[in-house]
Amino acid sequence: MTIRLPYGTYEPRSEPLAPAPHGAPLTSRRVYSAAHVVADPYADVSPDSPAAVDWDATLAFRRHLWSHGLGVAEAMDTAQRGMGLDWAGASELIRRSAAEAKAAGGAIACGVGTDQLPPGETTLPAVTAAYEEQLALVESTGARAVLMASRALAAAARGPEDYLAAYGHLLRQAAEPVILHWLGPMFDPALAGYWGSTDLDAATETLLEVIAAHPDKVDGVKVSLLDARREIELRRRLPKGVRCYTGDDFNYPELIAGDDHGFSHALLGIFDPLGPLAAEAVRTLDTGDAKTFRALLDPTVELSRHLFEPPTRFYKTGVVLLAWLAGHQSHFTMVGGLQSARSLPHLSKAYELADGLGLFPDPLLAEARMKTFLTLHGVDQ
Template identity: 50%
Template structure:
């Protein structure tokens, strides 16, 4: 069988889907690195734009189980789950509660994003921002989770100098009864986060982050960095106090960041791994055995697909994650909360298929071809 798909120039071509080779995955969590995949939310296709009942909980939790089954951890209620881009604050906390309850590792296999999205849009006082963080932080820790202090749009809009960030984060870290993971999400992922940490210059922002972590060392387990700039991630890695982990969020360069250099390595907290969990599992099994070249050989061929998924405007990468899940049977439709799937066009979706097929992504070619044929035919193609 084969399927007719658009090419980058809008022409049509016949594509035969190649079967996925056997990957040597492991249900045992990696020992060489901490690894979390930020999973997405499956919408109820009948209610994607309604106020309630719009999440398909069974399908959403099944995606997380697939990640745990291959030894990876789940990063819950993060950007990949449309946090602040369709997923409401109450839904995010409900999602966190359900995922923590389902975690086969009793919460050790899950970290959860907390932020200020319960507040109304617009500038707020620093105390209001702190309190909004605290409510979600306490919710997550009360349910046995480890919190990721996500970057806050409210703080980006309301804070002025780096001292404002020191005040809010200092209060949060003092309040927390267990170490947390900080989160530095660049404006390439969310334009509303421009000048985060009180500076437009990433070098100055880096100084603020290092000072904050050094001051509150006992309360910071690590920091996730999603700047898509290896230079700043490497510099941060070199300057942090011993024992503070850097989790790469660089979906363009994760192989190099995780493999490391003479100054250390990054751990992983990646949206890309939600779509690449079997490859990540197989690669980390090699890395655990000290086979760095084997790790690279498995993971590097996945980078072209990831870079295409995360191409600008990067905030719409979640469309690609959901699209790939649909094509392998992880969900029954490609709809997203709030109609977010309209952020990518059909040429982009077709490009992802071409790249995924080049790395032999699809486990059941006939199934995928049927879904592709039906989807594109509904749009008048093929």
């Protein structure tokens, strides 16, 4: 049986990889999957409307990740914050997911940002107050906070000293250690020059100064620059006890495996579609078997690099397509209408690569859904 794609034919595999759920925590690395939200396909909304979320399907996907022992990074960019999901929706997502995490015994970290600010509101006091409001909410749920990179702070800050002041103020009042977040402009162009400089060496020094001033309040730093060398250099300079969480969806196997000087933990968008396989790989690393870890994860890099190809900020579209094909949701609809943000050839290649990895629990269901999708877009089967 073959499937006709826009650029040729493909013969789907018949058997899934399908690692069995294994809820025991991972021990050698802390691993968070940045989980997507499931839109409500029946809501009568427009791209300018507040997001309509299918809460049952959204929370069921988080239970799926916890069942494999992964943590959930909630209300991060995979959840389309700033691209369809506003603060009202994100705050509800945080409350519901944190409660679900307690019930499931799963790890959760939640994004703290400034996206409740109206457009153009970029004074430093306003930015700090917005961060404080969101930090208070996340801490009230018992979740770990991730201080996300802020578009408003990037616009308001005049230089490194403003980042030092803003983050210092927030860290002094944080009840528990937080994860700092450095998201490169390939993920969000509005974050260019974060930490007060477009020179990444200078920006790194400012970040390290923030951490050095408050090492007891920093659990770790999530680095999403898609530059393995820079991440390795940064993690070697972190104070003892401060973790490096890779957000590098291009080089994650080598960064998580590490070297003689250390390793990265993980907070990754690609671990949404790779969840079960990623958990199985890290469990082999828990036993000290780095070779099998790499054998499991290295073949997934082609899919990840494809999903995260420029414009990288639209990687979520491929992630949600794969969730639909895998049976985690009943439709391919996204908040903000972002199901249209990637081309038919791009999404077809995502299907082909994911199927080749055995990521679909029911390959026949994935094939049937993909054929329907292709037919709808003019590729007769």
